[in-house]
Amino acid sequence: MLFTKSAPKENLIVRGARVLDPVEGVDAQVDVRIDDGVIAELGSNLPQNSHKVIEGSGLVLAPAFVDPHVHLRTPGREDEETIGTGTQAAAAGGYCAILAMPNTEPVVDSAAVLGALVDQAQKEAQVQVGFLAAISKGQEGSELTEMGELADEGAVGFTDDGRPVVATSLMWRALQYASITDRPIAVHCEDPTLSRGGHMREGVVSAELGIGGWPSIAESVMVERDLALALYESRTLHLMHLSAQASVEALRRAHADGVRATAEVTPHHLVLTDEAVRTLDPNVKMNPPLGAEDDRKALVEALRDGTIACVATDHAPHSREEKEVPFEEAPFGVTGLETAFAALHTHLVDPGLLPLETLLERMSTGPARAYGLERPRIAVGAPANLVLLDPNASWQVTEKGFRSRSANSWLLGKTLKGRVRLTVATGRVVYES
């Protein structure tokens, strides 16, 4: 279900790093030897042989990250991102695998479109890519896609992301029918009759600025609906990019009722609030919009306690001219692959709001499990999917520094603490700084 270009595996030794895999229960300063792309040994003073040695003292070596929500803009908007540039950006962000959304032009709603993407990924993907296929043909919300064939072709899950599944009956059928595959349904929760005309979260700031409000209930009523359907059908469900306190509370209640739902949250919803919209910077315009401080706190708490098990970037590249317009004219979405770890390390881990171990787990194991993928881990015999992190490095986010083809980041000009030094994906060094 995950595809990458074939390349020779490497022989490496990472020496002297703090090796940290919270799920495996590993936290020790040891050397890690990688033979032909597979973790071969953890120990002290490992012989160098012909291995490339990477000095890791003062750094943290952890399982590489998995991003469950990326827009690669291919096919259709290769001026904004390609599989090549998007996976280079992912490598720079410490990711060994990313999942691409199907809201492209054309939509990924047939085996033919999906097959072409798989071929392309096998030629140019620097890290593994999984593709979600659409729930409805053309994401138009009326006819189901051929989920059986799409799953056979390698679809990692189904979503109409970018758009909600408006008709309750279609969502119900999708949950029922997808059970013939073992792939999850992932939902963008938004009642468009409530969010219509909205460019930011409805609240004190939208009232003052006079910008059309997108109320938090536009998300939470759909979260409640979809959780009720998942409970009724005893099916799993993945809730994408949650942004509202009421959604988190609904998910917590559903978990208590035994619903097997997973959820993701983005760095921007964990760090920013609607107050940021006062800058009128189109790079703080996203869907769902930034919430109030109560929403942000609830999301951080849910990420901490595991109600939300995944960090997702919702990396959404946009061309410069699309974002160089007044706020309401600008499209929704910001990039995030290259800044996710640093942003959350700076704003949550460094101030003591979230343990580093928890962040690492939510950026790697959580997303892998939500989609039934093999999780990156640091254990003998496991494929080397590793990230070497420098928790103390300060760096400034600049337009020139991005590997992504787009630079619509909410962090432009900001200084962050925590940096990816090295990414190993499927046994190969894909990024080194």
Add this chain to the structure above:
Amino acid sequence: MGDLHVMRDDLRPPNPPPTRHLISIGDLAREDVERLLATARTFERSLDREMKKLPTLRGRLVINVFYESSTRTSSSFELAAKRLSADTMSIKASGSAVDKGESLKDTAITLGAYDPDVIVLRHPQIGAPQLVARVTEARIINAGDGKHQHPTQALLDLYTIQEQFGRIEGLHVAIVGDVLHSRVARSNIQALILLGARVTLVGPPSLLPRGIEEMGCESTTDIDVIGSADVVYVLRMQKERMLEGANYVPSLREYTARWGVTPERLRPGQKVMHPGPMNRGVEIDPLVADAADALIATQVRAGLVVRMAVLYDLLTTGPKPVEAEVPMGVA
């Protein structure tokens, strides 16, 4: 989280000069407003003279750019600039390169090439004035950006109230109607509160934005409260900004019955204002609009002198009394 204002690296001038703009009432301190009102009063006296033109801004260029229709704002800015001897140009979106799909950024860069001292901008979207400010050297006056702000309207309203009552501090102003879609309401709430007035918003629940009270005003759906206000400020029902099928109110008929400003709902002598254009018979009864206590025509006259004051103030170096600067003997 610190300062989140993000600007593209290559658009930032190396040492940005302290250009002053008037984009929001929030840009102004109370003393700035008081200075502008005093300047406007000086200009009002100058307009009583036979020769009404002042040489103050001779050689300066003021460009009016209107992406939305306007009668009173565009005409009063143009006349204000001419009364101060500035050169003026007026550009409307229709009939310009905007029709050919030119972006606001490119239009602004084009106009900026003429080195205008001031660009007066009306645009249907918030943030448009800041975008123009980033790509030109001109001072920007916001003549209305979407539903956000219309600061010169609020200043002329303050001027009108000040001239009528001799003060603003302590007055009670009821703002009635479609607050949700109104940039005039947002600017006036800020301006009136800045000068110490008490503001009550009155209207249907769907047209009173959630959380608006955080700006320091009160809000109610009860129209009867307008009877206790010193000034009743009537807002236009902005049908052109309303989403189709949004059901803000069941019908204009029901709106008028519940929230229309009628003689029966007013005390004798109560002052009524409206930013125009009016929907007579919808938000305001024609008898109220034409009554002696309506300050509506006064507002329009105030618009001229207040906009002269704003142009003058932005083009002089800052807070100083206007008397010294306006030559009284004009050729």
